[in-house]
Structure formats: structure tokens, C-alpha cells
Amino acid sequence: MTAQKMAVLRALQEAGPTHPTAETVYALAKRHLPSIALGTVYRNLSKMSESGEIVKIPVPDGPDRFDAEISDHMHILCVCCGKIYDIDEKNVRVEISGVPEGAELLHFDIMAKCKCPDCKSKN
Amino acid sequence: MTAQKMAVLRALQEAGPTHPTAETVYALAKRHLPSIALGTVYRNLSKMSESGEIVKIPVPDGPDRFDAEISDHMHILCVCCGKIYDIDEKNVRVEISGVPEGAELLHFDIMAKCKCPDCKSKN
DNA sequence: CTTTAGATTAGGAATGATTCCTAATCTTGT
DNA sequence: ACAAGATTAGGAATCATTCCTAATCTAAAG
Numbered sequence: 001m002t003a004q005k006m007a008v009l010r011a012l013q014e015a016g017p018t019h020p021t022a023e024t025v026y027a028l029a030k031r032h033l034p035s036i037a038l039g040t041v042y043r044n045l046s047k048m049s050e051s052g053e054i055v056k057i058p059v060p061d062g063p064d065r066f067d068a069e070i071s072d073h074m075h076i077l078c079v080c081c082g083k084i085y086d087i088d089e090k091n092v093r094v095e096i097s098g099v100p101e102g103a104e105l106l107h108f109d110i111m112a113k114c115k116c117p118d119c120k121s122k123n
Numbered sequence: 124m125t126a127q128k129m130a131v132l133r134a135l136q137e138a139g140p141t142h143p144t145a146e147t148v149y150a151l152a153k154r155h156l157p158s159i160a161l162g163t164v165y166r167n168l169s170k171m172s173e174s175g176e177i178v179k180i181p182v183p184d185g186p187d188r189f190d191a192e193i194s195d196h197m198h199i200l201c202v203c204c205g206k207i208y209d210i211d212e213k214n215v216r217v218e219i220s221g222v223p224e225g226a227e228l229l230h231f232d233i234m235a236k237c238k239c240p241d242c243k244s245k246n
Numbered sequence: 247c248t249t250t251a252g253a254t255t256a257g258g259a260a261t262g263a264t265t266c267c268t269a270a271t272c273t274t275g276t
Numbered sequence: 277a278c279a280a281g282a283t284t285a286g287g288a289a290t291c292a293t294t295c296c297t298a299a300t301c302t303a304a305a306g
Binding site for chain 2: 291292293294295301302
């Protein structure tokens with residue numbers, strides 16, 4: 001456990017439910033550890049999301065986002081402003097059949113899209 | 124309707140259910156129209172997916188894939204070899220609640236992940 | 247069948263996100 | 277304290293994709 005990894009984790013926790021990009025995590029982490037490098041942030045985010053300590057959220061047409069909240073939940077993205085909301089897993093049900101013969105289903109990435117309240121009113 | 128757009132569409136149709144990348148579409152299109160440029164392929168794929176003529180499939184940690192089949196269906200990706208299978212929409216049911224107050228739900232991107240039969244046996 | 251305005255193209259440079267490289271530094275177990 | 281291995285900073289490199297520009301093509305109107 002290095003100071004850099006702690007700084008990344010702390011930054012992600014401070015970000016709360018804003019689902020920051022790696023760049024944003026970098027900016028936040030720099031406040032506590034000004035010497036930290038962007039590559040270090042990427043590497044720690046990658047490793048932690050592989051190990052399950054955090055969650056990586058791939059976004060079509062945009063940089064990946066990250067989440068310190070690892071409880072089972074899905075995300076809903078505002079296509080106008082890019083804000084990401086959490087939706088608790090118990091509010092989602094997915095049923096699927098017709099999976100190819102012999103394939104082992106591993107898991108789902110569900111990314112819903114919406115126009116968020118702010119963007120609806122601004123529009 | 125230009126020769127380039129036709130070549131892209133034709134390439135995508137020839138690719139069948141292989142869900143090719145833009146690079147692969149480029150290679151296929153070049154066979155019929157050797158002068159076509161990669162940027163032209165990207166632009167035509169973008170425009171056609173925006174207009175709904177084709178489908179763009181964003182893949183986490185990989186280049187986008189494309190599909191000439193526009194009937195409502197979802198995709199399942201083998202995490203080992205990157206192959207993408209189609210799953211008919213009628214085999215999928217998604218129910219969701221707890222959408223943020225005032226948000227307008229637009230649609231879902233569902234990308235399931237599996238280990239495909241080939242990869243299971245090779246393993 | 248010309249004209250012409252607007253769209254599209256080829257080719258390559260530029261961008262954005264991310265990974266890779268290397269020497270230097272740190273961490274951890276002993 | 278010390279060696280072995282992991283991690284870091286900094287920057288170069290990579291990959292997918294978009295952007296730029298002058299040249300070419302398309303389609304609609306005469």
C-alpha cells in the first residue's frame with residue numbers, strides 16, 4: 001500500500017457519486033499528493049478495478065469513469081451533460097435466454113441513457 | 124449516395140454477423156473500391172449509425188464494432204476472443220425502476236459478457 | 247446537357263485517452 | 277539495516293478516432 005494508491009482511493013471517495021474520470025481523480029489526488037503522476041493514477045485505477053476494490057464504468061464516446069461504490073448497481077448516463085446516476089441493483093431485473101449453446105454467461109454491463117432533469121429544464 | 128458510402132454498406136453486409144471494427148470494414152471496402160480512405164469509412168459509419176441505417180456497438184477496452192443488422196437485438200461479447208454474438212430482443216427482458224425523479228429514460232445499452240464455446244474448449 | 251452550390255473525398259496531421267518505458271525510489275520481509 | 281521486488285515520475289508511444297484542406301463529386305435547376 002503506497003501513498004499514491006491511498007491518494008487515488010481517497011480522491012475517488014471524496015468525489016462521492018460524481019463518477020469522475022481518471023483525469024479528475026488525478027486532479028483530486030494531486031491536492032493531497034502533488035507529486036503524483038497521471039500514469040500512476042491510471043495504473044492504480046486499473047489495478048483496483050481489476051481486483052474489485054473500485055468499479056470502472058466504460059462510457060461510449062467518452063473517457064472511462066470510476067466509482068468507489070462497489071455495491072451491485074447499474075448506471076444511467078445523461079446523454080446531454082454526461083452526468084451519471086446510480087441505480088440500485090434491486091431496482092433492475094434482467095432476464096435473458098438464447099445465449100449461444102455452450103457459452104458461459106459471465107455478467108452484464110448495463111448502461112441506460114436518459115435526459116436528466118437539469119438538461120430537460122435547460123432545454 | 125456516393126460510391127464510398129455504398130462500398131462501406133456493402134462491406135458491412137458482407138461481413139455478416141461478425142461485427143467488424145472500422146478497420147475491418149475499411150479492409151473489406153478497399154477490395155471493391157481500392158481508393159477509399161480510412162477517414163471516409165469512419166465518417167460513413169458514424170453518419171449511418173446516427174441515422175439508424177446501421178448499429179454501432181461500443182466495446183469496453185476495444186474499438187467500436189458495427190452491425191448491418193438493425194433489428195432490435197442485444198450483444199454478447201466473449202471476453203477471451205472478442206467475438207460478438209447476437210441475441211434477439213425477444214430473448215431479453217429488462218425492468219428498471221428508481222430512475223431519478225424528472226429524468227427521461229431513453230434506452231438501454233446492454234452488453235453481456237461470456238466465455239464462448241471455442242474459448243471454453245481451448246482453455 | 248451544362249452549371250453550380252453544397253456535400254463528400256483522400257490523405258495526412260492532430261487529438262484524446264490510455265498504456266508503455268526506464269531509471270530512480272520506495273516497500274516489505276528478514 | 278538490506279536485498280528483492282514492486283512502484284513511481286516523467287515522458288514517449290500507441291491506438292482509435294476526428295479534424296483539416298484542397299480537390300472532386302453529386303444532384304438539382306435551368
